[in-house]
Amino acid sequence: RHVADFQLSVASVIENSSGDCSAQDLHLQAQQLAKRLKCDSVVSAISAGPGTVNFTINRELLAKTVLQQVWKDGSEYGVKSELFSTVPRQKAVIEFSSPNIAKKFHIGHLRSTIVGNFIANLKVALGHEVVRINYLGDWGMQFGLLGVGFQSFGNEEKLKSSPLQHLFEVYVQINKAAEDENTKKLAKDFFRKLEEHDEQVLSIWKQFRDLSIEEYTRIYKRLGVSFDEYSGESFYQEKAQEVLKMLEDKGLLQKTIKGTGIVDLSEKKDLSTVSTVMRSDGTSLYITRQVSPSVLLANLAAAIDRMNKHSWDTMIYVTDKSQSNHFQHLFQILKLMGYDWAERCQHVSFGLVQGMKTRRGEVIFLEDVLNEVRSRMLQNMTSTKTTKELQDPVETAEKVGLAALIIQDFRGLLSSDYQFSWDRALQSRGDTGVFLQYTHARLHSLEQMHGNAELTDVNVACLQEPDAVSVLQHLLRYDEVLYRSSQDLQPKHIVSYLLTLSHLAAMAHKTLPVKGSAPDVAQARLCLFHAARSVLANGMKLLGITPVTQM
Secondary structure (H helix, E strand, C coil): CCCCCEEEEHHHCCCCCCCCCCHHHHHHHHHHHHHHCCCCCCEEEEEEECCEEEEEECHHHHHHHHHHHHHHHHHHCCCCCHHHCCCCCCEEEEECCCCECCCCCCHHHHHHHHHHHHHHHHHHHCCCEEEEEEEEECCCCHHHHHHHHHHHHCCHHHHHHCHHHHHHHHHHHHHHCCCCHHHHHHHHHHHHHHHCCCHHHHHHHHHHHHHHHHHHHHHHHHHCCCCCEEEEHHHHHHHHHHHHHHHHHCCCEEECCCCCEEEECCCCCCCCCEEEEECCCCCCCCCCCCCCHHHHHHHHHHHHHHHHHHCCCEEEEEEEHHHHHHHHHHHHHHHHCCCHHHHHEEEEEECCEECCEECCEECCCHHHHHHHHHHHHHHHHHHCCCCCCCCCHHHHHHHHHHHHHHHHHHCCCCCCCEECCHHHHCCCCCCCHHHHHHHHHHHHHHHHHHCCCCCCCCCHHHCCCHHHHHHHHHHHCHHHHHHHHHHHCCCHHHHHHHHHHHHHHHHHHHHCCCCCCCHHHHHHHHHHHHHHHHHHHHHHHHHCCCCCCCC
16 A cells, blocks of 8 residues: 655645535546646655645655664754744743642642653753743641641651651641641641741751652652752742732732732623632631632742743643643733733643552552552563563663553543553553553664664665555654644654554564565665664653663
């Protein structure tokens, strides 16, 4: 089956073709146009399809151009495309992951972490400057409770050895007593002292925060994620008060009868849409489930502060879609305050994941997920006959397992919810991260076995088989896929491209043997497989996956 390399839709070039051309007309016009066009050194065949003109590129030219480009550009292949030549290099601030200290690191935080990391990787690859910020939930009344809890149930040893788990346990324990009036009072006192910067209380809080960040950094490293800045609500307590004063000075702050401070966001200024920024007793609000106004004020202060500090071109917040309202309000208030750059803020939201459980039950810590995916993968690998003796099976299992997790998460639109399944994610056949890793490892061992390909003396006339051409055509399209993902920040375009590339490469691997072929044929095929592996690795790294070389 012959597939054209390029296709022109006749309807798109006919004037006034507002759908009044019949299919027959279009077909006729396509045939007439195809007849008038001449082949040249680049185009080797021109034919008419149903309403289209199809162009086939000179096969040797296709092979030569693609292989040379992949070879020359290496890890920058696709990025150097003219598609990006008009795109200005910019500075982006990306806020992602952002867990709450002493609370569960739930699956939403995991999604935020891998999606934010992907967006940052993509922007860096395209030559933009990126600042990665982790904005921690490190302030608020819960620290009053936590402080009191630690005085009763805390253990310095446990805090140092596993801070996240220990603080969570303390928080759970003290929460059981949270209804008790005395506990409430103590927690209020502790938090008040924290707000007043009492030295002893502040040093306890700082220890909670520092040790948590230290452990998070270690776990993020396993995910291949790093941050330029660990920020948080605690940084913006004073600045939040300044923002409140600015709102007041600009006449944007209104008081309700109960004394609550609100900002009117409605078009008609009829209070049909308002955002609450201050509680009646003058303290920033702390509501349980909803985003509390203190959080909103701190976010406003953080946005303004980041602009002053980084003078960014775009700022992206990566959180689940339940927070869409919060960010709409944030951007609207910034605009009302006269900050035109609010239009360059963006909320990349994602859907919810159901059903992710580990053998120990529901996910509480990020580390549980990583350990689970590693142990399940290790089990799968040991039970497979084809598993080679690996230098570091645990390390490999972790990288392959993470690929499985990321591909399952990135296959659909980010905004859609999905049902998580370990079995589906870890299948070795089908469209999974395991399949991508397997393909990469196979292509790598092919190169190991036959020595590295050299591009200088490749006879491209040897790459005329349909399976070779399919791989070449696909490699040619990589830049378009990168461009699409850079426009809408959706990883799924890259995911489906890599899965197709792996299927095509697997097919070619079957039908185009290197072993036992004539030297120039073997050399040309080796070159083709090298190019496929190189692009596969580039794409995987953008998604946040570390390609393995054996499994």
